[in-house]
Amino acid sequence: MSEMQSTRRGRPGYDQQGILAVAVAAFNEHGYDATSIGMLAERLGLSKSAIYHHFGSKDQILDLALDAALSGLEAVVDDPLPASAVEASAVARLEHVLRGAVHVLIAQLPAVTLLLRVRGNTEVERRALTRRRAFDRRITALVSEAQAEGALRADMDASVVARLTFGMINSIVEWYRPGGREGADRLADDVVAIALDGLRRR
Amino acid sequence: MSEMQSTRRGRPGYDQQGILAVAVAAFNEHGYDATSIGMLAERLGLSKSAIYHHFGSKDQILDLALDAALSGLEAVVDDPLPASAVEASAVARLEHVLRGAVHVLIAQLPAVTLLLRVRGNTEVERRALTRRRAFDRRITALVSEAQAEGALRADMDASVVARLTFGMINSIVEWYRPGGREGADRLADDVVAIALDGLRRR
Known part of the structure; x- marks a missing residue:
């Protein structure tokens, strides 16, 4: 049975997640505004009503895609370190x-790409931006805490540090291709090495 | 005489640079495809033919804007250090x-923003991407050289280092607003401090 085949409703072809993946790819390629339900139907080889069977509107597709990216990122900040490190320092948590x-x-490259291009043109986009800003504030607070505990240099504004560090991380969507030379673990090592210890050899 | 007033042709209102600035702002706001010469004319309070007096086509406006951003960045790599440092190390040049x-x-925020959103949909965009890739290769070569001279850690791929470092720099267009708390000098200090020495206090 192919991955594409619905396990949820028995309808051959696409389940909700499959349609969502194709829609996110189309939004990234053509822009959200320029992508119609008709275009998605054509790409999927489905009728428009088959899409509306799964989603109330194009806006709802966007909402679900942005929620997937945001929930993933929020879970990272909510996620405690392993039990042995429950009282970990702020810099370890950072x-x-x-x-x-x-x-x-990397796991949700298309949905995060879509999230990073959101400009706040609709209510759904504005809600996503509000969640992004709340996420940014939590990162800034973590940087402040790590500065206060003396682990990070304190001569830089914590919100600028948070923005530049996540700017580096977010830029990965611009060039990362699955199956490329560096996997997620290696790239995470590189990001942490640059952000915390810098490129200079000591 | 106001800045907006043409010094080049005596026509009151906008000279070529003034029209270009308004066009770049509109491209960034609405997207290049969604911005017509008619929309620009309305924004500028000019006739379409007044715009065509300065530019052969919408494509040419994009071409000039992207060239301004690219020429600025290329000049930075071409620019030698002060005479005292002509034989400067690769890490000093980096x-x-x-x-x-x-x-x-920061000086060309709108044009660089436009450049960073180019996806290669037209011949003009593809030429700009080719120049961006050539720029990236020069940065990668400089990182390699600094690794080879022993100044930078050599356990990271030079092209990944170049991408992550410029990802951090390019992300500034997402949030920087002229007149904000940090000026260009301060922000350049922050970027260099993170990239070369890292956030960790020593």
Whole structure:
């Protein structure tokens, strides 16, 4: 049985997740506004009503895709370190979050790409931006905490540090291709090495 | 005489640079495809033929805007360090390039924003992408050289280092607003500090 085949409803072809994946790829390729349900139907080889069977509207498809990316990133910040490190330092938790964010980005590359292009043109986009800002504030708070505990240099604004560090992570969507030379673990190592210890040899 | 007033042709209103600035803002706001010459004419309070007096086509406006951003970045890599440092180490030249790129990005924020969104849909866009890739290769070569001279850690792929470092720099277009808390010099210091020495306090 192919991956594409619905296990949820028995309808041959696409289940909700399959349609979502094709829709996200189309939004990334053509832009959300320029992608119609008719275009998605054609790409999927389905009728428009078959799509509406799974989703109330194009907006709802976007909402679900952005929620998947945001939930993944939020889970990384919520996720405690292994039990042995429950009382881990802020810098250890920051490293854990940077690594986790690289993994989410690579595991959900199309949905995160879509999220990073959201400009707030619709209610769904504005809600996603609000969640992104809340995420950014949590990263900034973690950087502040790591500065206060003396682990990170304190001569930089914590929100600028959070933005530049996540700017580096987010830029991975611009060039990363699955199956490329570096996997997620290696890339997470590189990001942590640059952000925390820098490129200079000591 | 206002800045907007043409010094080139005596026509009141906008000269070529003024029209270009308004066009780039519109491209960034609505997307290049969705922005027509008619929309630009309305925004500028000019006739379409007044715009065509300065530019052969919408494509030519894009071409000039992308060239401005690319020429600025290329000049940073071409630009030698001060005479006293003509034989500067690769790592000193890399630091010089990182700083210079932050300055170009902030000085030409709208044009660089436009450049970073180019996806290669037209001949003009493909030419711009070719120049961006040539720029990236020069940065990668500089990182390799700094690794070879022993100044930078050599356990990371030079092209990944170049991409992550410029990913951090390019992300500045997402949030930087002129007149914000940090100016270009401060932000260039922050980028160099993170990239070369890392956030960890020693």
